Amino acid sequence: MYDAIYIEDKGKPTVTYIFEHFYNDSMSAASSKGMPVIRVVPEAIVSESTMREYIATEITTVFDDIISAVTRPLTAEEKSPQRHEPENPPRLVFKGNLAEVNQFFYRRGWTDGLPVIPPTEEAVAEILTGTDLPADHLVAKIEPRLGKATVETIAVNAVMAGCLPTYMPLLIAGVQAFAANPGPAMMAVSTGSWAPFWLVNGIVAADINLNCSYGAASPGDIANATIGRAMGLIIKNVCGIRKKIEDMGVYGNPGKYSFVAAENEANSPWEPLHVERGFSKDDSTITLTFPQSFQQMLPFSTDAKGILATVVGSIVPARFGLFTLVLTPNNAQSLANEGWSKQAVKEYIIKNTRVHEDYYRRLGLDAPQASEQNTFLAVSSGSEIFHPTKSGPDPVHIYVYGGFGSWMGFLQGGPSPITKKVDLPKNWVQLVKKFKNIVPNYVRY
C-alpha cells in the first residue's frame, strides 16, 4: 500500500487491486501510514496465480469498481480521516483472577493462545531488575503499527511469556534486531509464514542456561522457550502483527511459538558466528533470521564428502532466500578435521548448488536486477541457486548447535541475518547467580 499512499500524497488519485483476503492487512498497512481511507478494490485472484483466463474473468467483474474508485468524489471522511485508536491507552487494563486475566488477554488478541503470567506491577518490577535502562526508555518504534517498544512494554510481554529477569538484555537486543531494517516486519506479515529464528552467541548463553545441545529447539528449557515466545508477543503487541489481520501466513509456522538456540561454541571447531560477523569473542550477541522451512536429514556419510554431497544434493531451490546449514558439533568437527574452514564450506555450497538454466524463468523470477535490488531474495537468474548480491553478499550461513548426533538441519528462507550486541547490566553477576539454578531435574525411573 505504501506506493499508493505515496502517489495519493503527490496529489494523484490511486486505486489498488487487492486479493479479497488481504483486505484487513492492506487497511492496517494504510492506517499505519496515516491513510486509513485508501481506496482498494478487492478481487478474487489467488496470490501468485498464473491462470490467465481466470484472472481476466475476475478483473472484468471488478472493472467498474476500479473506474469508480478513481472518479467517485471523496466523502468528508476520505478528505479528512478520523483516528481509530485512543491516544492514551490505559497502563493498567484489567483486574481479575488467573483464569480471568488469561481469558481477557486472549480475547483481546494479545496472547498466542497459551497461558500467560499476569503482568502485575510487582512482576514487571522484578523483570525490570534485568536491565539498567529506565522503564520509559524507548528502544525502538516498530513497523507496521509504529508501536513504541519501551523497556516497560518489553518487560510486560516478557512477564506474560514467562521470562526470567536475566533474559531482558537479550529481548532488548532482539527488539533492536527486529527494528534494524524494514525486512523483519515484511517477513512477519508475509504469506510465506516465515518464523523468526534467534541464534545466541557469547557468554550470555551459558549464564542463562540457553540450550545449545540435545534438543536445543525443542520445548523443555525455559530460556529457549520463553525468549522466542516473548519476541513473538512483542511482534504482536508492539508491531501490531496479528494472525489473519496483518500476518497473512498461509499455513503458519510452529517456529513462531519459539525458535531459539545458542551456538555450541565449546564444541565447534570454528570461530563462532558473532566473531565471523565482526564482533569480539567476549561480546554476546543475538542474530535474527527468518527461515520458512526447517528440514532435517542424515548425511549420506559422516565424512566431509558425505556431508557436503548431502547439502549440495538436497537443497531445494524453490525455497528461496537465505540458506543456513545447521551442523552438529560432530559434523563440524569432521569437516574441520579434513581441513575445511567455515568459509570454504560456504563457498563450496555457493559454487556447487545449481539448477537448470531456465529454472528461475519458469518461476517468474528471471529479472536479474530483482536480486541485485532486493534486500531479501538472494536468488539469481542463472543456474546458481545462491548468488551473492550487493544487499545479500552472504547467502549461505553455518550454525553449529545440537547434541552429538549426525542429523543436519537446513533453515531456508528470508533476508540476510541481523546481529545485535547484547548489553549486560552492571549487576549481571549477582543476577545470574540468583536465577542460574532454575533448571529441570529429571527423576530416574
Next chain:
Amino acid sequence: MEQQSTAYEVLSPWAKADPISLHGLAPRLNKVDGKTIGLLCNNKRAAPLILEITEKLLKERFPTASISRFKSQTFSVSALEKEREGEFNDWINEVDAVIAAVGD
C-alpha cells in the same frame, strides 16, 4: 485452592503508538477519457497479468485515455527503491491517476 478474594491487577502489553498525522485522499478524476492512467506493477507473479487485462479493458472502454506503466522490481517502490525515487516521481507527474496491482 485459588483464593479468589484478591486478584491480579495487570499492565497492558499493547504498546502505545504515537498518533501519526492522517492524510486524506487526492481529488478524483471527473472522467477517464483523455487522461493518462498509470499502471503500477510490483514483481509478484500475478501483477503483470492483472494489469495487462486492465489495460485491455481501459482501451476498450476509454479509447482516448492513454496508458503509462511503471514496473517495480521489489514489493514496494517507495519503501525499498530509494535510488529510483526520482524516476518514480517523474512518472507520477506524467499521469493523472494510478491503478496499482500488488498481485499478492
Next chain:
Amino acid sequence: MYDAISIEERNKPTVSLVNEGFFNDAESASRSQGMPALRYITTKVPCESSIIADIEAGVDEVIDKIITALTKPLTAEEKVPKPKETEKPQRIIFKGTLEEVNCFFYQRGWTDGLPIIPPTEEAVKEMMTGTDYPPDHLLGKLQSRNGKTTIEKIAINAVMAGCLPTYMPVLIAGTINLIESEPGFSGYTTFGFSTGSWAPFWSINGPIRNEINVNNSSGAFSPGNIANATIGRAIGLIVKNIGGVRKGIEDMGTMGDPMKYTCVISENEEASPWEPLHVELGYKKEDSTITLSFPNCYCQHIPYSADADGILRSIVDNMPRGMRYNIVITPTHAKNLFREGYDKAKVKKYIAEHKLVTTARMQAMLVTTARQTGKGSETEFVQLIEDPRFIRVIVGGGPGAFIAHLVGGGATPGKKEIQKIELPKNWAKLVAKYKNIVPNYAKY
C-alpha cells in the same frame, strides 16, 4: 537395550556399546525394562558415524572395558538388584503462589519451559466436565515408563497447558492414538525418543473442528489460536509426564524441533473438493477423528504455476526426504487439481511415481528392508516413496500460493494412525459455554 535384556534372560552375559550422549537414555531404558544393572559401555564413536578412523579410536579406548564387562564377576547388587522403591505418588504435590508453582513444576522437569496454569482441584474439576469418564478410568500405559494413563492425569496436564474442557475428548483420543501406536519404527515408541527430533503432528477432522475453533485457515500452525496452541502442548506434556519422555534423557533429539511445542491443524473439509482424510481412512463424515504422524521437517514453497502441472511438479521437486509424507495444500490448489481430474489417490500416485532418487542416495532408514539398497549407483533411479498411501494430503491453509510439507514418520496404512473422538453426553451445552472464547483484534 531390549535384545541385550532378552539375551541376559537366556543366561548369556552381554555388554552393549552406546554413544556417550546416550548414557541417560541407556540407563533409563534398562531400568524401565527391569534390569537396572545391565552392563553397557559408552564410546566416543559419533552417532551414525561412517568414518573408520573415528570408529577405531573409539573402540580402542574401551576394548579393555568390553572384556572386563564380560568377565568381571557380578556384584551382589548386580545379581539381585534392590527392588525398585515403590513410588508413593502424592496427588496434591505442592502449595504456593503462581510463580512458585511454575518454578516448582519446571524444576521437577514437568513443563516445556512455558508458564502453566496451576492444576488445582478446582481447575481439574472444571476440565473433567469435558468428559463422561471417571477420573480414575485407566486408558492404558504409555511408554517409555509405562505410566498409568488415567483420565485425571490427562486433565491435570490439560489444565497446565491452558486447554478448555471441550478439548478433553480430543486429548483422550490423541493419547489413545499414542498408546495404541505401532511398536517399532513406524510409531511413537521410536519417534518419541529418537535422535531425529520428530514431533507429533495432529490433524483433526469432523464436526468437532468447528465446535472447538481449531484453525484450518491462515496461520493454522502459528501461535494465536487457543485450540491449536494448547491441544498439541497438552499432549506434549502427557508424553513427558505420563510417558516419561524427557529431553536429553529419553528424548534424544539432536537438534530439537519447535514443532514439539504444538503442531495441530484441522482439515478445511467445507472448502475441499475431495473426501476428508477421516472418510478416506474409513470413518463417516459425521465422525470426529484425530490422526497422528511424526514429521521432523516443515517446509514450504510456491508452485511453479497455479495449474495441476505446476502444483504437482513443484511438490515433487520440493518435498524433503522422509519415510512418510503429509502435504497440506490450500482449498484453491485442491480445486485446481480437482478441475483437472485429480482425486486424492491420483495426486498421491503422481507424486510417488515422479519422486525418484538414485540408489546411491537412497538411505537405508528411508525404506523397508525389502528395498535395502546398500551401495547403489549414481545412475539407477528408484521411487523414493514405495507406497502412495505413505502420503497424506490434507486441505487447509488460508489465501496465498504456498504449499506446505510435514515430512518424517507417520502414515502407517493398515495400522494404528487415526482415532475416533467420542463426545460426552452434554456436548452441546459445553460447546455453547466455551465456543465464544476467540481473539478480537483491535483496529489501529
Next chain:
Amino acid sequence: MNVDKNGVTYEVLSPWAEADPIPYRGITPRIDRLEGRKIGLLRNPKRAAEPVLKVVEDRLKKKFPKASFSWFANLKPNERAIAQDIKDDFEKWVTGVDAVITAYGD
C-alpha cells in the same frame, strides 16, 4: 504457606503419572575368560553399528586368537528380535554363543 501480594495461592495436583513398579532382575553370571569362547556380535540397523563391531572383532581376535565370533543382525530399530519373524533364528543363535556384545551405533 506462601501467599503473594495478590493474596493468591494454589494447591496443585501432580501431573506425573503413577507407574507400576517393575520387578528388578539381576544380570546373568559372567564368563571367566574370552579365550576359547564363542562371542556373539549383535548389531542394530544404525549405520555405525556394523563397523564398530567389526573393529571390536578385529581387536578381540588379536588378543584372543582362539576365541570365535558369530554375528546376528536385528535390522528393525526398537523392535525386539524375539518379537519378529527372526525369533527362532535369534533363539538358536543365543543358545550357540557364550557371551554377546551389542552395538547400537546410535
